[in-house]
Amino acid sequence: MGSGCFKPAIGTRMPPEPVRLEAALLGLDWGTTSLRGYLMAADGRVLAERGAEAGILNVENAAFAVALNELAGDWLAAHPDMPIIASGMIGSRQGWAEVAYVDLPAAARDLNLYAHDDFARTVYFIPGLAYRNADGVPDVMRGEETQIFGAGTDGLYLLPGSHSKWALVEDGHITWFATFMTGELFAALKDHTILGRMMSDGADNDDAAFVRGVKHGFASNGALQTLFSARTLALFGELPESGVADYLSGLLIGTEITEAGLAMQDISDKTTIISNPDLGRRYLRALSCCGLSGVQAPDGAAARGQWRIAMAAGLLA
Amino acid sequence: MGSGCFKPAIGTRMPPEPVRLEAALLGLDWGTTSLRGYLMAADGRVLAERGAEAGILNVENAAFAVALNELAGDWLAAHPDMPIIASGMIGSRQGWAEVAYVDLPAAARDLNLYAHDDFARTVYFIPGLAYRNADGVPDVMRGEETQIFGAGTDGLYLLPGSHSKWALVEDGHITWFATFMTGELFAALKDHTILGRMMSDGADNDDAAFVRGVKHGFASNGALQTLFSARTLALFGELPESGVADYLSGLLIGTEITEAGLAMQDISDKTTIISNPDLGRRYLRALSCCGLSGVQAPDGAAARGQWRIAMAAGLLA
Numbered sequence: 001m002g003s004g005c006f007k008p009a010i011g012t013r014m015p016p017e018p019v020r021l022e023a024a025l026l027g028l029d030w031g032t033t034s035l036r037g038y039l040m041a042a043d044g045r046v047l048a049e050r051g052a053e054a055g056i057l058n059v060e061n062a063a064f065a066v067a068l069n070e071l072a073g074d075w076l077a078a079h080p081d082m083p084i085i086a087s088g089m090i091g092s093r094q095g096w097a098e099v100a101y102v103d104l105p106a107a108a109r110d111l112n113l114y115a116h117d118d119f120a121r122t123v124y125f126i127p128g129l130a131y132r133n134a135d136g137v138p139d140v141m142r143g144e145e146t147q148i149f150g151a152g153t154d155g156l157y158l159l160p161g162s163h164s165k166w167a168l169v170e171d172g173h174i175t176w177f178a179t180f181m182t183g184e185l186f187a188a189l190k191d192h193t194i195l196g197r198m199m200s201d202g203a204d205n206d207d208a209a210f211v212r213g214v215k216h217g218f219a220s221n222g223a224l225q226t227l228f229s230a231r232t233l234a235l236f237g238e239l240p241e242s243g244v245a246d247y248l249s250g251l252l253i254g255t256e257i258t259e260a261g262l263a264m265q266d267i268s269d270k271t272t273i274i275s276n277p278d279l280g281r282r283y284l285r286a287l288s289c290c291g292l293s294g295v296q297a298p299d300g301a302a303a304r305g306q307w308r309i310a311m312a313a314g315l316l317a
Numbered sequence: 318m319g320s321g322c323f324k325p326a327i328g329t330r331m332p333p334e335p336v337r338l339e340a341a342l343l344g345l346d347w348g349t350t351s352l353r354g355y356l357m358a359a360d361g362r363v364l365a366e367r368g369a370e371a372g373i374l375n376v377e378n379a380a381f382a383v384a385l386n387e388l389a390g391d392w393l394a395a396h397p398d399m400p401i402i403a404s405g406m407i408g409s410r411q412g413w414a415e416v417a418y419v420d421l422p423a424a425a426r427d428l429n430l431y432a433h434d435d436f437a438r439t440v441y442f443i444p445g446l447a448y449r450n451a452d453g454v455p456d457v458m459r460g461e462e463t464q465i466f467g468a469g470t471d472g473l474y475l476l477p478g479s480h481s482k483w484a485l486v487e488d489g490h491i492t493w494f495a496t497f498m499t500g501e502l503f504a505a506l507k508d509h510t511i512l513g514r515m516m517s518d519g520a521d522n523d524d525a526a527f528v529r530g531v532k533h534g535f536a537s538n539g540a541l542q543t544l545f546s547a548r549t550l551a552l553f554g555e556l557p558e559s560g561v562a563d564y565l566s567g568l569l570i571g572t573e574i575t576e577a578g579l580a581m582q583d584i585s586d587k588t589t590i591i592s593n594p595d596l597g598r599r600y601l602r603a604l605s606c607c608g609l610s611g612v613q614a615p616d617g618a619a620a621r622g623q624w625r626i627a628m629a630a631g632l633l634a
Contacts, residue, residue: 093552135533135536135537137533137543137546137549137550138546138549138550138552138553138555139545139546139549140549140552163545178542179542179545180541180542180545181510181512181541181544181545182541184510184511185506185510185541185544187509188505188506188509188510189502189505191509192504192505192508192509193498193501193502193505194501195498216452216454219452220452221576221579221580222539222540222572222575222576222579223539223540223541224497224498224499224502224540224569224572224573224576225495225496225497225576225577225580226454227498227502228456228480228496228497228498229454229455229456232454232455232456232457233454233455235410235455235457236455238455252541255539255541256541258539259538259539259541259542260542262538262539263538263542
């Protein structure tokens, strides 16, 4: 295999037909903690897919070439002319090469690819996006833009996670987005503040506590004041300790929805959620508690986005 | 001395006259991390003052009697009839005995003392306060009520810290208060999220960064979205890494001021700040950045509050 600088590939699935007959594009979704590779046909169909725990933080000594060969060396050997396109944090300062952000508004065709040649063949990096809000404060994304362009067309998108992103697509352009540190904040509060002391382990499935948190967060004046309620409700015996974690999770998600609505002036659109199914269900539940509607995007947004951006860039012409 | 279950007393100061001639009340400000004792005359004058790192979390095996004797055994021996009054977390579930909260509105005379007899003589605990906001969610304080009654009369009070408290006093009654987890949140974000990675150590005195944070937080739609700006501004070279911690501190304090204003509908009153001078100056600076005015309360609010509550309870009659 290789130098063993990352853990072995996980999750391999092969279509019935021989992939080498059709493969036309290798897409890499290369993030902070994981790397996924998609072998695609000329029409964007995913022929095969592989994953490795070779996110940029897991690859030692910037041995990204080794990691890529370990993941997809056989595919590359079998298809010497197949272009490679990559999205995500691989194009950040901590990644393989830093690619400048593209400013909003940006359509798929505006994502000028960066030709990276520190590999046996060119790897085309998809740039991230930058946005300055009304106060002149910058916000950034890397990788989410590709998923958004892969998921659909116009509308409101939500990509929940450690750093949740909300984004608006109008006339095929991403015109606004904002980052909410909800997931990372939850983890820090749970593990490193007094709120965690009343949380019992396990039993992380108290829907009533979650809903109560969402509603309190959604109706509130902000997170700094409401956080303490996760402690006082438990102190007064009005929330079981087994529900404190779900309550806090709901509280933060409800607050995120409020803040997103304030930032956009309006959040009445149906929100399309791009995420793994569990987290997506959690946010759909929260949206519905707030009288809002959402829908989960089909799987495969990253690969579809890579293919669309490659097409727009003429990489598959 | 004693069992050595806590660290030695710190900060002793003695007046010129022999204290035993006048001492009429021993006040204990007994919190989570520290214990302070005030030997007071019948008119409330503080004759002597001592401190020890014997907060309830530092006293092992609930040896509170030992801690009290180590701090003030000589004072107690010299004044066999002197009443003892205590405020703070000593009256919490984790303290010496749990004292029920008093509901708002509450004046000094409403703080019915709890006579605790698990000591050579009675210790009178001052109860904390509980408040339910419009959503029925409880909030609590223990110790701050005593400082507020000691600091003055009607007005708006702010006691900044790990869990900042804002409180309103009207006609001598505390009629509203709210807890903001600002200080503890700052520590958790700094030490346990991606925001801390760009913070350089030392150099924690960037006033421009602090002011920028305050203004951005004060004008914002909430903390979840603005937090990420502490990273992006540094990423774009628009905030020096030496200023990221001050920026984040300002951002949270500005957000706290906004949330407090929303909770109260109005924050135009001059705010009286009860805290150590450094933290007080920080909040005064922040208030002024938000076009608001504040004033620092004189030292000694805890002792004065204990004396006033003891008077109202007839303990000094």
